[in-house]
Amino acid sequence: MTAWKRMEVTGWGRVPRVLAEIARPERDAELDRIVQAGTGPLLAMGASRSYGDAGQPVPGGRGLLTTRLDRVLAFDPEAGTITVEPGVTFADLHRHFLPRGWLAPAIPGTAFATIGGALANDVHGKNQAAAGSFGDHVRSVELLTADGQRRTVDRDSDPELLRATIGGLGLTGIVTRVTFALQRVPSNAVTLTERRIDGLDAFLAAFEAARDATYSVGWIDALASGRSLGRGILETAEHAATSVAPVPPRQRTVPVDLPSFAMSAASTRLFNAWWWRRIPAEGRTRSVTIPAFLHPLDGLRQWNRIYGRQGFRQFQCVVPFEGGEASLRRLLEEIGRHGQASFLAVLKAFGRQGTGHLSFCMPGWTLAIDLPERKGVTELLGALERIVLDAGGRIYLAKDSRLSAEGFARMYPELDRFRAVLGRVDPDGRWQSGLSRRLGIHAPLQEAIHG
Amino acid sequence: MAETWLILGASSGLARAIAREVASRGHELLLAGRDLGDLERSAADLRHRFGVRAQALPFDALDTASHAGFVQDVAERAAGPLTVVVAFAVMTPQDLAEREPDTALAMISAGYAGAVSILLRLIPHFERTRAGRVVVIGSVAGDRGRRSNYVYGSVKAGLATFTEGLRARLFGAGVPVTLIKPGFLDTAMTWPMKAGPLMADPADAARSIVTAAEKGRQTAYVPFVWWGIMQVIRLIPGRIMQRLSF
Numbered sequence A: 001m002t003a004w005k006r007m008e009v010t011g012w013g014r015v016p017r018v019l020a021e022i023a024r025p026e027r028d029a030e031l032d033r034i035v036q037a038g039t040g041p042l043l044a045m046g047a048s049r050s051y052g053d054a055g056q057p058v059p060g061g062r063g064l065l066t067t068r069l070d071r072v073l074a075f076d077p078e079a080g081t082i083t084v085e086p087g088v089t090f091a092d093l094h095r096h097f098l099p100r101g102w103l104a105p106a107i108p109g110t111a112f113a114t115i116g117g118a119l120a121n122d123v124h125g126k127n128q129a130a131a132g133s134f135g136d137h138v139r140s141v142e143l144l145t146a147d148g149q150r151r152t153v154d155r156d157s158d159p160e161l162l163r164a165t166i167g168g169l170g171l172t173g174i175v176t177r178v179t180f181a182l183q184r185v186p187s188n189a190v191t192l193t194e195r196r197i198d199g200l201d202a203f204l205a206a207f208e209a210a211r212d213a214t215y216s217v218g219w220i221d222a223l224a225s226g227r228s229l230g231r232g233i234l235e236t237a238e239h240a241a242t243s244v245a246p247v248p249p250r251q252r253t254v255p256v257d258l259p260s261f262a263m264s265a266a267s268t269r270l271f272n273a274w275w276w277r278r279i280p281a282e283g284r285t286r287s288v289t290i291p292a293f294l295h296p297l298d299g300l301r302q303w304n305r306i307y308g309r310q311g312f313r314q315f316q317c318v319v320p321f322e323g324g325e326a327s328l329r330r331l332l333e334e335i336g337r338h339g340q341a342s343f344l345a346v347l348k349a350f351g352r353q354g355t356g357h358l359s360f361c362m363p364g365w366t367l368a369i370d371l372p373e374r375k376g377v378t379e380l381l382g383a384l385e386r387i388v389l390d391a392g393g394r395i396y397l398a399k400d401s402r403l404s405a406e407g408f409a410r411m412y413p414e415l416d417r418f419r420a421v422l423g424r425v426d427p428d429g430r431w432q433s434g435l436s437r438r439l440g441i442h443a444p445l446q447e448a449i450h451g
Numbered sequence B: 001m002a003e004t005w006l007i008l009g010a011s012s013g014l015a016r017a018i019a020r021e022v023a024s025r026g027h028e029l030l031l032a033g034r035d036l037g038d039l040e041r042s043a044a045d046l047r048h049r050f051g052v053r054a055q056a057l058p059f060d061a062l063d064t065a066s067h068a069g070f071v072q073d074v075a076e077r078a079a080g081p082l083t084v085v086v087a088f089a090v091m092t093p094q095d096l097a098e099r100e101p102d103t104a105l106a107m108i109s110a111g112y113a114g115a116v117s118i119l120l121r122l123i124p125h126f127e128r129t130r131a132g133r134v135v136v137i138g139s140v141a142g143d144r145g146r147r148s149n150y151v152y153g154s155v156k157a158g159l160a161t162f163t164e165g166l167r168a169r170l171f172g173a174g175v176p177v178t179l180i181k182p183g184f185l186d187t188a189m190t191w192p193m194k195a196g197p198l199m200a201d202p203a204d205a206a207r208s209i210v211t212a213a214e215k216g217r218q219t220a221y222v223p224f225v226w227w228g229i230m231q232v233i234r235l236i237p238g239r240i241m242q243r244l245s246f
C-alpha cells in the first residue's frame, strides 16, 4: 500500500512549478511494487538540486523520491570502490569517508545532491579537466526498468544501456544501486590560491597557465563591462598534505522569500564589487577543508529564496576551446546588455567528453550564471542558446528550463542512440520528466507507437 | 566499554534513524525484524558509515513461540550491556479497523501482545546482568482515546501502563526503562499528511530518544513540544472529548 502525496514540485530555481503525486519509499520491496503496478508516468527524484525541470515529474505524473533509500551497502578499502543506494548524498560521503581519506571522484557545487542525481546528470566538479565527470568513475549500476525488473548494468553486460543511464536524466528507469570508485586523498583540506583577474583575456590565459592544477574555477563579475568584461577571481587548489580542523557547520537558513528589489542591479553590483576586493591585490593562499572549498553556498540553507518567490533560472553552457574566447565574449556581452541583475558567473575549463549519450561535458570553456525570473529573461536565454549553437557548444540540462527541442537535438549528437536504448528498455515512455516532454525526447517513440 | 543496542522492528524510518544515532556514538547494533534482506542492508550501512559492528537478526513479534529462543540468541551475541529498543508497531487506520475488526486484532497482537511477550522474556536476562536498559516507543496517541485513532491509541496506552510496571520490576536490577512518546515524525507513517511545523526530522528525534535513554529518563515526549500539547489535550473533559472527531 503505497502512500502518494499531492505536492508542488520545483527544481532549485523554483520555476517552473508543477503539481504531482509523490511517494517516498523506504524499502526496495515497496519501490518494486510501485514500478510493477504499471502506473505512470514516473520519474525518480533526488534532492531536487537540478535548477529547472529535469527532476520534475510531468503535471499529474508520479515522482519517486529516493531520499530515504540512502544506505551505503559495500565499501572495499583495497579497491576504493563503494556501492550505495541512490539517495546517499555527497554530504554523507564527506561526513563518513573524508575523515578516513576517501573522497568522491567528481563532486558538484552542492553536497546535498544525491548519487542517483549525480549519475543521471553525469555531474562534474572543479576537477573536471583532470578527473572527468561522475560517470567516468562508475563501475556498475542496478537499474529498475519499466518492466519492473532490476538489472545490473556495467560496461560488459550492456554498454549501451550504461551509456544511456549515465547522464540519462532518469529516463531509462530508476537507479537503485551505484558502484563507483572513490579517490584517496592525503587530508581533509586543499591549499587554495585566490587571485584577482582583470578581464576575460587575462582569465583565459590564467586558466591556461593553471592547466596542471587539480582544481580550478573562476568567478566572474557578470555586471562588469567594457574593459573589465570578464573581471573576476581565479581559484586554484591542490590537496594539502595535512588536515585542518573541520569547521563546525554553522548552518543558516534564509527564512522567507526575499522581495524582488533585494536582487536589484544596484545591490548585486555592490555585492560583486565587494567579492572582488575581498581578495588582496597580490592574491592569497590558505588551507581550507575540501567541503568548504567545493560547496561555498551550502552553509546557507535555501539560498534560492534570495531570488524571491518568482524564482530564477540558471544558464550553463560549454563552448569548444576553438573560438571559445569570442563566444564567451558574446555571451557575457549579451547578458550585460539585458541588464539582468545576476550574481557571479562561474567559468571553468573542461578536459574530457562525458561517457553518457546525453553527457554535458566536452572539452571547452563552461560558463554558468543565475538570472532572476523577470521580464525578458526567456528572450535572453533564447539569445544565449543561439550563441551556443553557433559556437558548436551545448547547454547543461541539469540547469535548464528553456532550451528548445531543435536546439537540444543539435547540441546532443548522440540523441538517436539514446532514443534507440529507450525504445528497448522503455518502449511505452513510462519514465518522463518536465524536461523530457519539453525537449521532445520521446517524440519519435510516441509517433511510432501512436502512428 | 562495548555496549550493544538491540532494535526490534528495525526497518521503520524511526528505527533506522535511532540505529544511526546509536552507531554514531560508537555502540554495536543488532537489527531485528521480519525483512531480513532489508536489515542486512541497514547493518552494512552502519558498518561502513560508522565502523561499528552491526548484525541483522530475524524477529517476528507475532511468532511468540520463537521469542524465548530469540532472547537466548541475543544474549549470546551481545557484547557488553544490552539496551533493548521496542520499535515495532503496526498502524491500521481507524476506519479500516472498524470495517475489518480482524485488522485491529492484528495491530494489537503485534504492537501490544508481541511487545509484552518479548519484554517479559527479557526480564531474567536483565536480572542476571544487572546492566543495560529498555526503551519502548509508545505514542502521544496513547495519552487519550480519540475518535480518529482509538485502537492504535489503546495499544500504545496499554504499552505505556505495561512499561511503567516493567520499570518498577527492573528498578532493583538497576535497569532503567524509558517510554518515548513521539509526535509527528517525518517518516513513511506520516508521509500522506501535510508537512507542517510540527513534523519533526527523524534524525533529530533519534538524537533526543537516545539521549533520553542514556540519561535513564522515565518518559520523554519527542519533540518536546508534544509534552505541552498533550498537557492541554489531557485536560479536555470527557464530556467534550466525546464530541470531538480528531
Ligand SMILES: Cc1cc2nc3c(=O)[nH]c(=O)nc-3n(C[C@H](O)[C@H](O)[C@H](O)COP(=O)(O)OP(=O)(O)OC[C@H]3O[C@@H](n4cnc5c(N)ncnc54)[C@H](O)[C@@H]3O)c2cc1C
Residues within 6 Å of the ligand: A012, A043, A044, A045, A046, A047, A048, A049, A050, A051, A054, A055, A056, A066, A086, A087, A107, A108, A109, A110, A112, A113, A114, A115, A116, A117, A118, A120, A121, A122, A123, A124, A125, A126, A168, A169, A170, A171, A173, A174, A175, A176, A297, A398, A399, A433
Ligand atoms: C548550488 C548548486 C551547485 C551545483 N553545482 C554543480 C556543479 O558544479 N556541477 C554539476 O554538474 N552540477 C551542479 N549542480 C547541479 C546538480 O549537481 C545536479 O542537478 C544533480 O543532478 C542534482 O542531484 P539531485 O540529487 O538533486 O537530483 P534531482 O535534481 O532531484 O534529479 C536530477 C535528475 O536525476 C534523476 N534521478 C535522481 N535520482 C535518480 C535515480 N535514483 N535513478 C535515476 N534517475 C535519478 C532525476 O530523474 C533527474 O532527471 C549544482 C546545483 C546546485 C543547486
